[in-house]
Amino acid sequence: MSSALVMLNPFAGGGRAAKLEEAIRTRIRTDHPGARFVVAGTIPEAHALIEDTPPDARIVLIGGDGTINRMLPPLVRTTRELGIVPLGSGNDVARALNLFTLAWPEALAHALTAPATTIDAGVVTFGEREVPFLACCTCGFDSAVALRALNGPRWLRGLPRYLLATLKELLFLRHWNLTVHCEGKPLRAGTALFASALNTPSFGSGIPAVPHARIDDGKLDLLVAGRFSRASAMVMLPRLLMGKHLSDARLHTNAFTGIEIHGSPDVPIAVDGEYLGETPHLMIDVLPASLRVVARSLPTTTNGTATTA
Structure with a gap:
């Protein structure tokens, strides 16, 4: 990973994410000074920011399933990597990647430093x-x-x-x-x-x-x-x-x-x-195999039932 862009959706979780903006900004400045932090504006503006990152950049999205969905076009079928800090209302993607139970500081550190794996879309x-x-x-x-x-x-x-x-x-x-x-x-x-x-x-x-x-x-x-x-x-x-x-x-x-x-x-x-x-x-x-994401673990299937490895 040559660079990282951390993008917060201020509307995620009914505005809950916006209330953490300063705390997240401080944490990135202190623990992850190499990452760039932005608050998402319009969808075209956010897409442009992602598209301006290097091909091997890591994009960390702070929000829920809706946030991830809106940012998929410049991520899917590319070599960019997606990290997730689950602060939305749904968070089913975070559940599938075993990220949902992480507190936001832990999720942020994991999203910026852990290796990525390949998943479907x-x-x-x-x-x-x-x-x-x-x-x-x-x-x-x-x-x-x-x-x-x-x-x-x-x-x-x-x-x-x-x-x-x-x-x-x-x-x-x-x-x-x-x-x-x-x-x-x-x-x-x-x-x-x-x-x-x-x-x-x-x-x-x-x-x-x-x-x-x-x-x-x-x-x-x-x-x-x-x-x-x-x-x-x-x-x-x-x-x-x-x-x-x-x-x-x-x-x-x-x-x-x-x-x-x-x-x-x-x-x-x-x-x-x-x-x-x-x-x-x-x-x-x-x-x-169209998206690179940072997961804690992916489920394994036994007798038709998915469990977390």
């Missing part, structure tokens, strides 16, 4: 847009929940924020007619609550949607939910929170490298908790 294509993601691409109910979570009360963070959004969306429960092709072959068709693609075991601030998913196996994991009533969805929610939901016949999971989804009516989509809008057609593909 994903990309969703719809209309004329191509958007990379690192944790998940959700389609349907989960994306509607993501929009409600983004517009939720600032004082509520993490899993409680997501659960409140989930309960509100259940009041307006919608289904879509989804047709899914996997690797070019028909996989599923019919009424569905959602069809989501995960690169990490969890989404929605730690909900273990696909507990056996790996972030470095060259594949993404599809999770499809069929028709659910409000009552059955409420019954399923505790099982989902415990990771005990995949035995339900209305749920289907499948590892893939590429899928195509047609939805009627137009299906809402979101990546890493960031709402993108609605579309009748989208494609989701894995970008294998």
